[in-house]
Amino acid sequence: MRLAIIGAGSVGRAVLDQASHRGHSVVAIADSSTAAVDPAGVDAAEVLRRKAQEGQVGAAAPDALFEAPYDVLIEATPTTLGSAQPGFGHVERALRADRDVVLANKGPVAERYEDLQVLVDGSEGRVRFEATVAGAIPIMATIAAYGPAQVTGVRGILNGTANFILTRMASESLAYDHVLAEAQELGVAEADPSFDVDGTDAALKCVIIANVLSQGDRTHRLAEADVTGIEAIPTSAHQAARDAGKTIRLVGEVGEDGVRVGPRLIPLDDPLAVTGTENIVRLELTDAGPMHLAGRGAGGPETAAALLADIDRLAR
Numbered sequence: 283m284r285l286a287i288i289g290a291g292s293v294g295r296a297v298l299d300q301a302s303h304r305g306h307s308v309v310a311i312a313d314s315s316t317a318a319v320d321p322a323g324v325d326a327a328e329v330l331r332r333k334a335q336e337g338q339v340g341a342a343a344p345d346a347l348f349e350a351p352y353d354v355l356i357e358a359t360p361t362t363l364g365s366a367q368p369g370f371g372h373v374e375r376a377l378r379a380d381r382d383v384v385l386a387n388k389g390p391v392a393e394r395y396e397d398l399q400v401l402v403d404g405s406e407g408r409v410r411f412e413a414t415v416a417g418a419i420p421i422m423a424t425i426a427a428y429g430p431a432q433v434t435g436v437r438g439i440l441n442g443t444a445n446f447i448l449t450r451m452a453s454e455s456l457a458y459d460h461v462l463a464e465a466q467e468l469g470v471a472e473a474d475p476s477f478d479v480d481g482t483d484a485a486l487k488c489v490i491i492a493n494v495l496s497q498g499d500r501t502h503r504l505a506e507a508d509v510t511g512i513e514a515i516p517t518s519a520h521q522a523a524r525d526a527g528k529t530i531r532l533v534g535e536v537g538e539d540g541v542r543v544g545p546r547l548i549p550l551d552d553p554l555a556v557t558g559t560e561n562i563v564r565l566e567l568t569d570a571g572p573m574h575l576a577g578r579g580a581g582g583p584e585t586a587a588a589l590l591a592d593i594d595r596l597a598r
Contacts, residue, residue: 294356
């Protein structure tokens with residue numbers, strides 16, 4: 283497949299780096315101010331060098347990407363809420379041109395799912411979004427394999443930053459601010475960690491899962507989710523949980539009553555009691571019972587692997 287990548291952060295750059303190893307060629311890549319376009323395939327090493335040294339991927343205007351002869355648009359710009367722009371506009375432009383789209387950006391799927399489905403219905407293009415939920419963990423593929431109707435509930439740890447902070451607070455009896463600073467120094471938390479620690483990121487992932495499971499019967503949105511973050515959890519709460527043989531985790535839940543995200547007490551021997559930046563999702567299946575899927579839920583190479591898996595499925 284010929285790929286056009288919009289967004290040259292860690293995910294976009296990782297796709298550029300990995301694509302050729304999977305038999306695909308990148309004919310265009312754009313950041314917020316420039317683009318590199320070559321119908322024969324861009325020089326990945328040169329694009330990465332230029333981005334690192336000059337802060338730009340190329341010499342063309344970003345819109346030049348949409349004129350490239352691409353088969354699949356990879357939308358890897360930062361997630362935005364509400365109108366989900368500019369990501370939704372990029373998806374719309376590709377679908378109106380009857381091109382396929384693969385998303386890492388959660389906004390169009392979580393905030394404008396109905397609008398996205400209308401675009402898909404009127405296009406020859408297809409949309410895939412495995413990478414929007416839990417990085418490299420194949421949540422969407424597993425739901426598709428069994429069928430959404432087989433999934434009666436979902437519960438999981440869907441944010442590595444929050445899980446790292448809670449793990450460190452519990453194991454070392456450290457205060458929230460101290461561990462957050464440590465996470466930022468290690469690159470586990472962003473300079474502005476709000477999306478992660480206030481539960482928004484986990485909630486967006488749960489909303490996406492809820493929309494898939496609803497199969498068009500109901501549209502879920504972030505504004506309707508019940509969300510509580512981890513900022514107010516004192517160190518003493520972790521000690522009390524440990525004394526009871528439990529631990530505190532930020533748990534996302536999808537059920538008949540919608541989406542909920544918040545700190546929950548988890549038994550220490552429960553599969554959901556993962557540590558560090560690990561993610562895990564429990565699917566409750568009608569016939570197969572509970573199924574646990576765990577792994578790396580974030581990171582450039584991990585998310586790129588999920589994007590390329592979607593592209594491979596489209597190619598087949």
